[in-house]
Amino acid sequence: MENFNFYSPTYFVFGKGRENEVGEWINRFGGLKVLLHYGGSSAVKTGLLDRVKASLKKNNIAFIELGGVKPNPRSGLVYEGIEICKREGIDFLLAVGGGSVIDSAKAIAAGALYDGDFRDFYCGKEVEKALPVGTILTLAAAGSEGSDSSVITLENGMLKRSAAGDALRPVFSILNPELTFTVSPYQTACGITDMMAHVMERYFTNTRGVEVTDRMCEGILKAIITEAPKVLAKPDDYDARANIMWAGTIAHNDICGVGREQDWATHKMEHELSGLYDVAHGAGLAVMFPAWMKYVMPHNVMRFAQFAVRVWGCEMDFQHPENTAKQGIERLEQFLVSIGMPIRFAQLGAKAEDIPTLVKNMQPGNQTVGSFVKLTEEDVRKIYELAV
Amino acid sequence: MENFNFYSPTYFVFGKGRENEVGEWINRFGGLKVLLHYGGSSAVKTGLLDRVKASLKKNNIAFIELGGVKPNPRSGLVYEGIEICKREGIDFLLAVGGGSVIDSAKAIAAGALYDGDFRDFYCGKEVEKALPVGTILTLAAAGSEGSDSSVITLENGMLKRSAAGDALRPVFSILNPELTFTVSPYQTACGITDMMAHVMERYFTNTRGVEVTDRMCEGILKAIITEAPKVLAKPDDYDARANIMWAGTIAHNDICGVGREQDWATHKMEHELSGLYDVAHGAGLAVMFPAWMKYVMPHNVMRFAQFAVRVWGCEMDFQHPENTAKQGIERLEQFLVSIGMPIRFAQLGAKAEDIPTLVKNMQPGNQTVGSFVKLTEEDVRKIYELAV
Structure with a gap:
């Protein structure tokens, strides 16, 4: 096991009706003037935004609204938010939505306390301070409600880039599974794929002696695999939605990833896909x-056999472990198909002829990507080709 | 799943040599004058205390020492610590030791900011404020380094009682597995039993629809069962010690317990045992x-069958699930024996004739104990008798 720091200070406020407490929670964390950040019309239509505003008013909290966050959130709106914060003396960011809204709020929160261009944080500079961010989650997927990171599409070039820092961890996150009842089957499945990917990026590691986190990764994946068909069959199954929602949070607050080298090559490859085609992040990950x-299975056949046996319940082929290893990957593909996810380029609308562009945008150059196997440009090209 | 709040703000600083950073961490959390709290001579003999003091001096942090904490920590030393804090203007508690030292430090931290008798917190009053507590853990067991609770033996009557409140969560905890290399096999096994008990108190619940936490509980138990024989066979097996140490922390910061009714009857029954006989808490729990x-298995045979199959790898007897359920309990007993734990009263030095005293000290009166099955005085008596 490697040395690590683990810090997840977010106050998670989970359950039915908890969004009505939002004003009290902002008070607790000292917010007086809030930027209320959200996406499209669904938060308005469902009445959620009205309930949020009622709670803010009841607690004498001033607020300015900034809606319009799109999936794969863009830098343009972030600049607008930063300008409002600076001009109006905003001291608290409230994100009402999914990972895109929360990531956009985090970018604004960091930019509001920074004299330079917020893009610096998305080009490698660590975020050391930011306005406090609170969230009301409406989509179980990205885990941004408990994470220290944020992903933004920088519009000049449509490059999807990420920033990180403890200052980006929300001070509170309100998670009411009922708010996800209306999420479409496709978006639900994208979210499920995203949270599984967050666990798998941590699971495939070269670090030895990490049994506790291995078992946690496997347990969370098994729970997701059990609950996913339930939410798709019955979108208002509270307990199933609750399990999926909580799984999405702990899949990405790093409790599954401590003390181990993590990979993240697949996320980087996917970011180029969704940056170029504006497809859903979860769908890109499924591909x-x-x-x-x-591509990487031969690097550690036994690791993939463990994945197959412990997560998917495959029988171990002791004579030919590589058969078990392959079976685990097949079971993952079958599962993704069963929840309605694409698993090939064409299903996404992506094109083989764009592979050189995808590889070029990722700019690995002489640098490699990932750590389980350190991928060169050539490796990355071959993996994209396997996905065609 | 039930509504819940989850809040675990402790900064966990894990790995080799991390105790040498302690002064920097106290600085980060604003400590200027520290009460350095520890137990017996082992922290002195191993040179740990000298390294801690060197780090404090290097960071210009003043400190006063208060050693002498005993297992099952007593109220007398807590009063002494509170008096020192008030007199000397202490603003930070540093606990160097195991759960007993940390629990004693938490009691002092709460008492130092309270005008009344600190015992109030151990008789039901919630702790709302306390001095910040940092810890350097030397024993993987109680989980106090990440928990919101503290257990103290109130010397007037030798009653072991607990206090709780978010203010008791340490601001940082330094966990270096190397510091546990010298822990004796018996104390190591007591710690392993304690952390398993913390998971099991949460696992046996009447709450339905908690698959994610079920799987996490099962995963952590499996990891402990795998790693325990390794640390006993080779006390300086770093990775095994690291897994056991981290398991002990997450077994009790409540990540395994959210959204569900928890039991804790066994802890209450054990507290009377270790209060009366001053035996190790883990050993009492093993009994x-x-x-x-x-006693409670018939209440939910399938829950115990799940425990047997998923945690212990038993084959499910589909015709007679109660056989599988019983097998799981037997496997737990066998495991406890294999790591050198007692499983009967006599092995502890406890006596059947004291059972009326144990029941009386627990004072359930008309109140019941636990939630999986709400135990009456009569139930508690019968359970003690099963342990004879």
């Missing part, structure tokens, strides 16, 4: 993860 | 947990 696995 | 399980 890229099995391709990555097929 | 009481199987007895509790045998």
Whole structure:
């Protein structure tokens, strides 16, 4: 096991009706003037935004609204938010939505306390201070409600880039599974794929002696695999939605990833896909993860056999472990298909002829990507080709 | 799943040599004058205390020492610590030791900011404020380094009682597995039993629809069962010690317990045992947990069958699930024996004739104990008798 720091200070406020407490929670964390950040019309239509505003008013909290966050959130709106914060003396960011809204809020929170261009944080500079961010989650997927990171599409070039720092961890996150009842089956499945990917990026590691986190990764994946068909069959199954929602949070607050080298090559490859085609992140991951696995499996057959046996309940083939290893990847593909995910380029609308562009945008150059196997440009090209 | 709040703000600083950073961490959390709290001579003999003091001096942090904490920490030393804090203007508690030292430090931290008798917190009053507590853990067991609770033996009557509140969560905890290399096999096994008990108190619940936490509980137990024989066979097996140490922390910061009714009857019954006989808490739990399980198993045979199959790898007897359920309890007992734990009263030095005193000290009166099965005085008596 490697040395690590683990810090997850977010106050998670979980359950039915908890969004009505939002004003009290902002008070607790000292917010007086809030930027209320959200996406499209669904938060308005469902009445959620009205309930949020009622709670803010009841607690004498001033607020300015900034809606319009799109999936794969853009830098343009972030600049607008930063300008409002600076001009109006905003001291608290409230994100109402999914990972895109929360990531956009985090970018604004960091930019509001920074004299330079916020893009610096998305080009490698660590975020050391930011306005406090609170969230009300409406989509179980990205785990941004408990993470220290944020992903933004920088519009000049449509490059999807990430920033990180403890200052980006939300001070509170309100998670009411009922708010996810209306999420479409496709978006639900994208979210499920995203949270599984967050666990798998941590699971495939070269670090030895990490049994506790291995077992946690496997347990969370098994729970997701059990609960996913339930939410798709019955979108208002509270307990199933609750399990999926909580799984999405702990899949990405790093409790599954401590003390081990993590990979993240698949995320980087996917970011180029969704940056270029504006497809859903989860759908892109469904295409890229099995391709990555097929390519890197020979690097550690027993690791993939463990994945197959412990997560998917495959029988171990003791004479030919590589058969078991392959079976695990097949089971993942079958599962993704069963929840309605694409697993090939064409299903995404991506094109083989764009592979050189995808590889070029990632700019690995002489640098490699990932750590389970350190991928060169050539490796990355081959993995994209496996996904065609 | 039930509504819940989850809040674990402790900064966990894990790995080799990390105790040498302690002064920097106290600086980060604003400590200027520290009460350095520890137990017996082992922290002195191993040179740990000298390294801690060197780090404090290097960071210009003043400190006063208060050693002498005993296992099952007593109220007398807590009063002494509170008096020192008030007199000397202490603003930070540093606990160097195991759960007893940390619990004693938490009691002092709460008492130092309270005008009344600190015992109030151990008789039901919530702790709302306390001095910040940092810890350097030397024993993987109690989980106090990440928990919101503290257990103290109130010397007037030798009653072991607990206090809780978010203010008791340490601001940082330094966990270096190397510091546990010298822990004796018996104390190591007591710690392993304690952390398993912390998971099991949460696992046996009447709450339905908690698959994610079920799987996490099962995963952590499996990891402990795998790693325990390794640390006993080779006390300086770093990775095994590291897994056991981290398991002990997450077994009790409540990540395994969210959204569900928890039990804790066995801990209450054990507290009376270790209060009366001053035995190790883990050893008392090894005696009481199987007895509790045998008594309550008929309440939910399938829950115990799940425990047997998923945690212990038993084959499910689909015709007679109660056989599988019983097998799980037997496997737990066998495991406890294999790591050198007692499983009967006599092995502890406890006496059957004291059972009326144990029941009386627990004072359930008309109140019941636990939640999986709400135990009456009569039930508690029968469980103690099963442990004889």
